[in-house]
Amino acid sequence: MGAGGGDGAISSRLVGMALSDGRAFQLAQQLSDGVGPRPSGSPGAARAVAWATEQMKALGLKNVHTELVRVPRWIRGEAEAQVVTAAGNKQELHLAALGPSVPTGPDGIVADVVEVASFDELKALGDGARGKIVLFNPRTMQRGRSFEEYGRAVSFRAVGAVAAAKAGAVAALIRSAGTGAYRLPHTGAMFYDDATPKIPAAALTVEDADLIHRLARAGGRLRVRLKLTPRLDGEVDSANVIGEVPGREKKDEIVLLGAHLDSWDLGTGAVDDAAGCAIIMDAARIAGSVGRAPRRTIRVVLFMNEEMGLSGGKAYAQKHAAELSKHVAALEVDSGEGRPTGWGAIGGPAAVEMIRKLAAPLETFGASKVIEAQEAGADIGPMAGKVPMLSVEQDLTSYFDWHHTAADTADKLDPMDMALNAAAVAVMAYGLADAVETLPMSPPSKRVGRVGPPPPAATVPPAAAIPAASAPAAATPAGPAPAVVK
Numbered sequence: 001m002g003a004g005g006g007d008g009a010i011s012s013r014l015v016g017m018a019l020s021d022g023r024a025f026q027l028a029q030q031l032s033d034g035v036g037p038r039p040s041g042s043p044g045a046a047r048a049v050a051w052a053t054e055q056m057k058a059l060g061l062k063n064v065h066t067e068l069v070r071v072p073r074w075i076r077g078e079a080e081a082q083v084v085t086a087a088g089n090k091q092e093l094h095l096a097a098l099g100p101s102v103p104t105g106p107d108g109i110v111a112d113v114v115e116v117a118s119f120d121e122l123k124a125l126g127d128g129a130r131g132k133i134v135l136f137n138p139r140t141m142q143r144g145r146s147f148e149e150y151g152r153a154v155s156f157r158a159v160g161a162v163a164a165a166k167a168g169a170v171a172a173l174i175r176s177a178g179t180g181a182y183r184l185p186h187t188g189a190m191f192y193d194d195a196t197p198k199i200p201a202a203a204l205t206v207e208d209a210d211l212i213h214r215l216a217r218a219g220g221r222l223r224v225r226l227k228l229t230p231r232l233d234g235e236v237d238s239a240n241v242i243g244e245v246p247g248r249e250k251k252d253e254i255v256l257l258g259a260h261l262d263s264w265d266l267g268t269g270a271v272d273d274a275a276g277c278a279i280i281m282d283a284a285r286i287a288g289s290v291g292r293a294p295r296r297t298i299r300v301v302l303f304m305n306e307e308m309g310l311s312g313g314k315a316y317a318q319k320h321a322a323e324l325s326k327h328v329a330a331l332e333v334d335s336g337e338g339r340p341t342g343w344g345a346i347g348g349p350a351a352v353e354m355i356r357k358l359a360a361p362l363e364t365f366g367a368s369k370v371i372e373a374q375e376a377g378a379d380i381g382p383m384a385g386k387v388p389m390l391s392v393e394q395d396l397t398s399y400f401d402w403h404h405t406a407a408d409t410a411d412k413l414d415p416m417d418m419a420l421n422a423a424a425v426a427v428m429a430y431g432l433a434d435a436v437e438t439l440p441m442s443p444p445s446k447r448v449g450r451v452g453p454p455p456p457a458a459t460v461p462p463a464a465a466i467p468a469a470s471a472p473a474a475a476t477p478a479g480p481a482p483a484v485v486k
């Protein structure tokens with residue numbers, strides 16, 4: 001089988017197995033329902049490691065093992081807030097602390113709230129935010145098919161607290177980085193920098209951010225009482241879980257399939273990222289039992305702690321540094337369970353061309369479109385520039401309704417979508433592992449990961465502190481590539 005040729009018989013068998021077995025759906029349901037919430041360092045995360053190890057063996061993967069990852073343990077505690085008008089009318093706000101926010105103290109804080117729609121507006125306030133609670137309330141995130149809208153919205157979540165603290169604020173509230181449904185807050189990661197006071201930070205529901213906007217516009221003093229009691233409980237041992245389909249000729253050359261095993265604590269991490277874990281586990285199962293092993297090894301890596309610091313991705317890149325030149329491709333699935341629509345290639349036109357040929361058999365279910373992408377996934381980000389990368393593009397229409405909320409639960413998984421994703425990833429992974437030639441390297445100048453603390457420069461409130469996931473590389477400031485928190 002040549003790179004582009006595609007072995008039609010094998011591709012059809014891979015697709016047939018994914019569609020008839022429905023295994024990806026079952027695995028995602030088990031991880032989401034059976035294991036449950038699995039924030040890093042929690043008993044759920046430990047259960048997830050044990051579950052994944054056992055499942056990989058049951059699926060017939062080889063060399064199944066765990067690799068040590070040190071992770072922070074952050075415990076959410078309570079979150080309560082009310083908005084109080086000049087007339088003394090009080091309303092409850094619905095919110096969730098961002099991880100790893102510091103607490104407000106047991107009695108909470110009461111302060112005037114000042115609303116800004118951008119980092120520029122915050123800057124323009126000058127001393128006007130001093131002693132206040134800053135609400136970052138950018139325009140509503142639109143439903144869409146790319147990460148662009150999320151990239152814009154999430155920058156406030158990632159570095160809003162630092163920007164607000166620099167302006168003298170006592171706490172930061174962020175309009176949830178989500179499309180908004182049912183008054184649910186979207187939690188997520190935020191970052192402090194050591195040179196700036198750490199102030200508490202929480203995400204308000206889209207509805208409550210709008211409520212404050214209307215009350216503020218009506219005029220009069222507006223205060224918020226905020227109580228957050230999270231705590232950071234040190235670092236603990238956890239693990240990445242790894243399993244392989246050994247190659248038939250070049251066992252030491254690797255096609256890496258990644259997803260993340262941890263989740264946020266509010267829901268059960270069904271779309272983020274039980275779906276991705278299940279899709280790659282099933283793709284590997286199928287590739288390993290299709291009848292002929294691919295030329296190279298397919299390695300499944302379930303990364304720990306993508307959500308709050310990317311510990312597993314960094315640990316893998318470090319531990320396998322000497323072996324990265326043997327990684328011929330890395331593909332991460334971390335965009336939910338939506339139907340696959342195609343591929344994002346990072347290695348320029350030659351990579352697009354190769355992926356287009358490998359994806360040709362997926363045209364029957366609309367997953368053969370290939371675009372040039374700028375990034376391929378958070379956990380594989382630390383290998384950027386050293387390993388050629390690609391991403392599976394999925395329908396994201398409803399993803400950001402549930403992402404990082406209490407409603408990220410297994411009922412959002414669709415059996416057919418899950419099967420189609422497993423089929424698409426199985427065909428691509430097998431094709432990359434079996435091709436004679438290898439995927440061209442992603443140009444280092446374009447490296448952008450989806451997660452990680454932004455570089456110091458990005459914490460000074462520029463409008464584009466963190467560019468949208470698909471923003472052109474040229475738009476990013478010089479220095480280490482800023483990251484979009486996924």
Ligand SMILES: [Zn+2]
Pocket residue numbers: 260272273306334486
């Ligand atoms: Zn994720």
